[in-house]
Amino acid sequence: MTPFAELGLAPELLQALRDVGYDAPSPIQEQAIPPLLAGFDVIGQAQTGSGKTAAFGLPMLQYVDPDEGDVQGLVLTPTRELCIQVTQALRAYGQRKGVDVVAVFGGAPIRSQQSQLRAGGQVVVGTVGRVKDLISRHSLMLHACRFVVLDEADEMLDLGFLEDVERILALTPSSRQTALFSATMPPEIRRLADQYLYDPVTVAVAADTLTVDTVEQFALEVAPRDKTDKLIEVLEAERPDQALMFVRTKIRCDQLYRKLRDRGMNVRALHGDMSQGARDGVMIAFKGGRVPLLVATDVAARGLDISGISHVINFDVPTSPDVYVHRVGRTGRVGRSGRAITFYEPRQRRDIQAIENHAGVKLSPWVKDAHVAPTAPMPKPRRHSKPHAATNGGGPARTVIISGGRAAGLEPSDIIHAITAATALDGEAVRNVRMLERFAFAEVPGSEAERVVSQTAGTQVHGHVLALELARN
Ligand code: AMP
Secondary structure (H helix, E strand, C coil): CCCHHHHCCCHHHHHHHHHHCCCCCCHHHHHHHHHHHCCCCEEEECCCCCCHHHHHHHHHHHHCCCCCCCCCEEEEECCHHHHHHHHHHHHHHHCCCCCCEEEECCCCCHHHHHHHHHHCCCEEEEEHHHHHHHHHCCCCCCCCCCEEEECCHHHHHHCCCHHHHHHHHHCCCCCCEEEEEECCCCHHHHHHHHHHCCCCEEEECCHHHHHHCCEEEEEEECCHHHHHHHHHHHHHHHCCCCEEEECCCHHHHHHHHHHHHHCCCCEEEECCCCCHHHHHHHHHHHHCCCCCEEEECCCCCCCCCCCCCCEEEECCCCCCHHHHHHHHCCCCCCCCCEEEEEEECHHHHHHHHHHHHHHCCCCEECCCCCCCCCCCCCCCCCCCCCCHHHHCCCCCEEEEEEECCHHHCCCHHHHHHHHHHHHCCCHHHCEEEEECCCEEEEEEEHHHHHHHHHHHCCCEECCEECCEEECCC
């Protein structure tokens, strides 16, 4: 993997990346940053969760002059949620350089956005409608705008914004550099790219890299009337940090929300019939981690980026494989693992097959504790034998990442055996072993975590040498 420093980024941006804790570029960043820095137009086929914001944001910020008050970069987004998210990201990346990023979106007072623009922002992130509005009021001038990004262009198309997008593009200098990001490439988006991008470089990350590598995916057959009870069972067994639960309709969203709330759970609902203010309140509470459970419809959750989401639960089967990939993409963000559990009714078996074929994955049947390795009988500690309480250590559990997963022929019991043999920890101290293709995760007592990493590293299992590191919590 190429480190960020070799992509041609300026020192203050590299420093900002260290501040936000990114160790290495994601595939879309590795592919898109060099051509954008070299001045090419770029078509990026990538979804939320791929790291696309930094892929276009870093090159844009690199070319912005913070001493100039004019708007030099514009990012158009289809929704207000995405607008806010992109703004937050660009502010973080541009902080060291002192770039001012202004967000403009509907549903908020236009006056304060006008005064922010008057104060001079070099980068504007805006929803299509509000950008158009501000241009027509002469509050937003694009004559000096040399870098334009269309983010989630296919969503703009779906929401009927394409004509407005073209009008806005026509108001920017023809010498501008343009990047177009889209999860899918329908013909209308191709045409837009043909017309408004000059000799573009196309970069793509396959949708299945989004789901296969970092998300463990399960399916669970359940009769309609048992769904709520089953969901509660799943939540109790999985103990998610944060779970996003998808339902098909607004009414079902409210119903499920009430049922969970009435069972005393800390849960919120998010759907399109709620007022913008109520939706914002829910988003902030969930994003801030104050609420662990969120029931949402697809539209409401569009573009939602919450890095703490450990679980996506499809309470209602997705209406298409694309919707599945979109939903599951809410978890397992860059550098993290996630779990997705899809409920289906007996008559929906075919939907599951369609998803498996399309996403190129096999959904394992979900059974309680399937992922938790057996706790007894476990291999006995071989050396440094300590009393039980001491071996199990204290403090909150920490997650260790182990190189070597299913592809290396490893099973949860191998991981537990390797750790217990190397550290003399009791088998019960190693919990929640989760196997992915190339990695495994295990939880160990916080006070023992560093020792687990140092003593287990280098152990051979089935001829595979284990490397371990602590996950950032
Ligand atoms: P995006 O697809 O741009 O919405 O980014 C998805 C998530 O990944 C965001 O929470 C980013 O902060 C995070 N992210 C982006 N790039 C990286 C990276 N290179 N390393 C770690 N996390 C990243």
